[in-house]
Amino acid sequence: MTILSFLGAASRAFRTAPASSKLLLLCTLSGGSLVAYSDSNKEKENQKKKVVVLGTGWAGISFLKDLDVSCYDVQVVSPQNYFAFTPLLPSVTCGTVEARSIVEPVRNIVNKKKGEVRFWEADCVKIDTANRTVLCKPVFGDDPTVDKEFSLEYDYLVIAVGAQVNTFGTPGVLENCHFLKEVEDAQRIRRGVIDCFEKAVLPGLSEEQRRTKLHFVIVGGGPTGVEFAAELHDFIREDITKIYPTVKDHVKITLIQSGDHILNTFDERISSFAEQKFLRDGIDVQTGCRVVGVSDKDISMKIKSTGEVCSVPHGLIVWSTGVGTRPIVRDLMEQVGQGKRRVLATDEWLRVKGCQNVYAMGDCATIDQRKIMEDIAAIFEAADKDKSGTLTREEFQDVVDDILVRYPQVGLFLKSKHLMNVTDLLADAEGNAREEVDIEGFKLALSGVDSQMKSLPATAQVAAQQGAYLAQCFNRMKQCEEQPEGPMRFKDGSHHQFRPFQYKHFGQFAPLGGEQAAAELPGDWVSAGRSTQWLWYSVYASKQVSWRTRVLVVSDWTRRFIFGRDSSRI
């Protein structure tokens, strides 16, 4: 009895005492049971599944922020030890916002969580899905002692490495263009713009040469290109011309877009508002032009309508179009049998197709949405409970919820057809409701649905939602193993462990300069003008990853209002 009560007291003390006194307590006891304890403790630690996260962009950080790291042994690999708020990169190019105001160290973000996350500043150079390891290489090229590759084992691998720039094979782009994907790019552009002005005012240049130096070309009329053009125009008009008055009339900004309109992923009212704004601002928008080559002096483009190729001299080019696959992802695609695809494909649960326990999200992957027509027979069979060979409205109604979750394109189709009820799909050609359909009728009813499938855009919004979604799945991994919460598998009647990822579009902004912005808001609202710019300010301030960056970004904006932008070349 006394022995038992001693052990009980010891065990209670053990649980409540801090680590150092535990050691002391252990030393006062003896024998095999303690060795067993420490072993089982280690084993328990080892039982924690190893999660390796590649990349610390929107998807990776959003995943890490929401993940319950106490349940996993988490390691993060990224060549950058910070997260950058990329939507503000165009502002950084002109000094409206400082580079340091939009970055937050990864360790600061993950240290706020309970449990440990280890971070390695390294590039992942090889993913080995067979051995479940990733090979990493530190990014300090100059130091041989730390230049050794190391490998990390994983139980789950989360790939969120983002995309690289895509030149579409255009010659000379890599050598002669600036890009706008990283913080360093933005800093380089800032120095480049100032350089152009310093060059243009040098003595001994002809007027023609001065004009060339101050010809800024932006390739790509998407949100980034348009925002950069607007920022550059504001910077030059509000700040630069005051201090380089002799060359202010030599400046020209050209925006080259291969499509017929700039901002063509936006509502066309926004697109034409932007075009008119740029026309008033004197920004030359060249639509229907494809860049065919770039040299250190000229940029050549082909006018699509006439086939004519023309060449103009430039001072600085920013290439902001195209999303390309990184070599590490390309290598993985070969391994998992996706070698012929352009982009890494995942299923609706963000799992990389063709391998186990590997997830991919953000710009480095696309979700390969399952077509409803591929499963149409199974759906029919599963729905036709009485095996009558026909589907009644009631039978269809029973599976509708699962269909809507598993095949979100059905919902989009209904919306596009302005149908209120899913069962209206079963109506005949004249629109009269039918009580029953056979398999052929069912196929016909759903035949247009898959055309509604669209791959998600490569935006921060999508990546952040994917990261948060995946973290929720990881957090409820065990729980959902026992109680699956996903839709029915029509083939065998069982359920998917999780609901598939579904993107919610909260709208998008396009700042157009001069304190004006255009926005597409939820519910198909469109808004443009000064009030929208203020909405933009408040949304972007609120979306910051930390209070530090929030304060810094707002104070940068304030500073710009009071003192303008700095034109020191640092």
Add this chain to the structure above:
Amino acid sequence: MTILSFLGAASRAFRTAPASSKLLLLCTLSGGSLVAYSDSNKEKENQKKKVVVLGTGWAGISFLKDLDVSCYDVQVVSPQNYFAFTPLLPSVTCGTVEARSIVEPVRNIVNKKKGEVRFWEADCVKIDTANRTVLCKPVFGDDPTVDKEFSLEYDYLVIAVGAQVNTFGTPGVLENCHFLKEVEDAQRIRRGVIDCFEKAVLPGLSEEQRRTKLHFVIVGGGPTGVEFAAELHDFIREDITKIYPTVKDHVKITLIQSGDHILNTFDERISSFAEQKFLRDGIDVQTGCRVVGVSDKDISMKIKSTGEVCSVPHGLIVWSTGVGTRPIVRDLMEQVGQGKRRVLATDEWLRVKGCQNVYAMGDCATIDQRKIMEDIAAIFEAADKDKSGTLTREEFQDVVDDILVRYPQVGLFLKSKHLMNVTDLLADAEGNAREEVDIEGFKLALSGVDSQMKSLPATAQVAAQQGAYLAQCFNRMKQCEEQPEGPMRFKDGSHHQFRPFQYKHFGQFAPLGGEQAAAELPGDWVSAGRSTQWLWYSVYASKQVSWRTRVLVVSDWTRRFIFGRDSSRI
């Protein structure tokens, strides 16, 4: 009469009308008189003396700020288009203050003035004193169209190019050390420090290797080296160890000083206060050590007392000692017959010795103070008005003011001897006042004076005062030509055009970290501790070159108090 009144009206209109209407007016008239007008106007413009300023550091900017640019045709050449508040560079290395908060574009500074100042972002590669031209090369190495050298003519040349780092020929320093002279240096150090921590936490390193990576070595115990050591210690203790907890006990900071004490230009109370503070902080101060070689792994030093050479591995070295002459200045020295000197010499009016109309100030030159003993005979002769061969107290009193201005070492000598009155110099060996001295007695009386001559330190304070002084000389060039305000030339009794430059020491600060600073204040006051740090904050805020940088620096300090320093590697 009508013709005369027409001409009068036209002439009035001409004076009040803007440039474009002047042209119109010119076109409505005709004949030789107008050509003569435009010629004479051009001539008047040409009559403006051409001033070329090399460099935009403390001396150059201070000169430009005070110069009346409407009287001169001013051109500025500098490889940097900004002025940097260099005393805050150590703060930039650790992110206490952001780089952009301490820089101000040169054009912003000079644009505030009436009259035009032209600025060229270029390196001066050759000064040709014979032809009064400087050859400049733009700093954009990658662009052949603007890579052409251009030359500028000058009537007056102001050299304020600063100094370069001096390695004292120590092998490996240039390749393996960081310096702390430019803004870019500070930014590189900041990235370097973060890199060391990222390297040290990588997997697969031995404890020894981790310790090596986190061994920060500072060479030079002057104000810059000490301040950097203090900043680094604060950065690591307050911010870095929180986010790299696993290696916080591996960090070591070593400060190597060749002298016996750090801060040896300061009062010795400050020097010992600093040493004690560093001892408490765990900063290893190695005095009496001279660095003899640096490799990418080790730094070798010789302990002066024992002659022993030891070698320690390092993670990062900052070399903050020595002032070297730039090649362009070295080349000028050869031209003007100063080839054997170490540093470019100017006279007390900042005029480069050995050539005409060339001025030099700041770290690139030293003032070669005229010894009183060289002129002693002429002084005696000029003072001995009655040519009696002896100097009475009254006769001496008459020339004392001129002597004190021309030979400031006399004042220093009086101060060092605690003499109240200059004529006390004439006292005999026993200290008894004498009524008369002969030439030998006069020589004897002044024999100790020249030992008080000291060259000025290479500080921002000296450079700024020199710039302001020279601008005042330039502004009153004409006025002082007619009415010289300088002291008497003893040889011929005429007067120097200007008073010679005289440095006023307003004290100096040494921030020691942990919100403590030491200061030498005017009147031989010494202060150290927290209140001094607050004094430092207020002085440095008030000394900022513009309201923009003032607000930014103060908001950076505030940000640091609230959020700490950022450790993103950008």
